[in-house]
Amino acid sequence: SQQGEEDPQALSIQEGENATMNCSYKTSINNLQWYRQNSGRGLVHLILIRSNEREKHSGRLRVTLDTSKKSSSLLITASRAADTASYFCATDALSNTGKLIFGQGTTLQVKP
Amino acid sequence: DTEVTQTPKHLVMGMTNKKSLKCEQHMGHRAMYWYKQKAKKPPELMFVYSYEKLSINESVPSRFSPECPNSSLLNLHLHALQPEDSALYLCASSQEVRPYNEQFFGPGTRLTVL
Numbered sequence: 001s002q003q004g005e006e007d008p009q010a011l012s013i014q015e016g017e018n019a020t021m022n023c024s025y026k027t028s029i030n031n032l033q034w035y036r037q038n039s040g041r042g043l044v045h046l047i048l049i050r051s052n053e054r055e056k057h058s059g060r061l062r063v064t065l066d067t068s069k070k071s072s073s074l075l076i077t078a079s080r081a082a083d084t085a086s087y088f089c090a091t092d093a094l095s096n097t098g099k100l101i102f103g104q105g106t107t108l109q110v111k112p
Numbered sequence: 113d114t115e116v117t118q119t120p121k122h123l124v125m126g127m128t129n130k131k132s133l134k135c136e137q138h139m140g141h142r143a144m145y146w147y148k149q150k151a152k153k154p155p156e157l158m159f160v161y162s163y164e165k166l167s168i169n170e171s172v173p174s175r176f177s178p179e180c181p182n183s184s185l186l187n188l189h190l191h192a193l194q195p196e197d198s199a200l201y202l203c204a205s206s207q208e209v210r211p212y213n214e215q216f217f218g219p220g221t222r223l224t225v226l
């Protein structure tokens with residue numbers, strides 16, 4: 001079963017606007033990670049937030065984690081056309097196996 | 113070098129063929145992974161190698177056979193595949209198999225089974 005569900009499935013915004021994506025998961029976790037995937041290519045790690053952290057920033061990215069609601073959000077500020085990609089959250093379900101379970105993903109289109 | 117390389121980029125094979133996918137990393141990582149990704153779907157874990165030993169097999173059919181000859185190299189041997197096996201096959205690596213390790217992904221091999 002899928003650990004993570006994301007919404008929206010698709011998001012279209014203008015360059016300069018902010019984009020927010022949400023991820024929900026079902027079981028307890030050690031950490032939650034966000035990855036970006038450009039069309040048909042490999043995934044790129046964006047940010048990792050530990051279960052005892054509530055918020056984390058990296059450049060134009062802001063991630064929040066609410067373990068009581070089992071949810072996370074990724075905010076991209078001042079979006080650029082180059083941010084157009086699919087974004088996936090991934091959780092480890094408290095395993096020490098290296099296994100990540102990915103959410104369904106949000107497809108972001110940033111129009112110039 | 114923070115790159116994971118995969119060859120070939122594209123592969124077309126018949127159902128009776130035998131082929132192999134190759135993945136390489138030189139970051140000193142001791143954990144390596146194979147994922148399968150269908151169009152518009154998230155990656156699904158297939159295998160995990162930790163210190164060159166298979167640690168996870170996610171009930172993958174035996175027509176997929178992984179191999180880790182050394183700490184830098186990971187292969188996926190393919191035999192008697194089905195058309196539904198057509199997908200993007202992604203390799204990834206991380207420092208070790210443990211929490212809080214990000215995974216570094218290769219660009220993938222686009223496999224088409226005729």
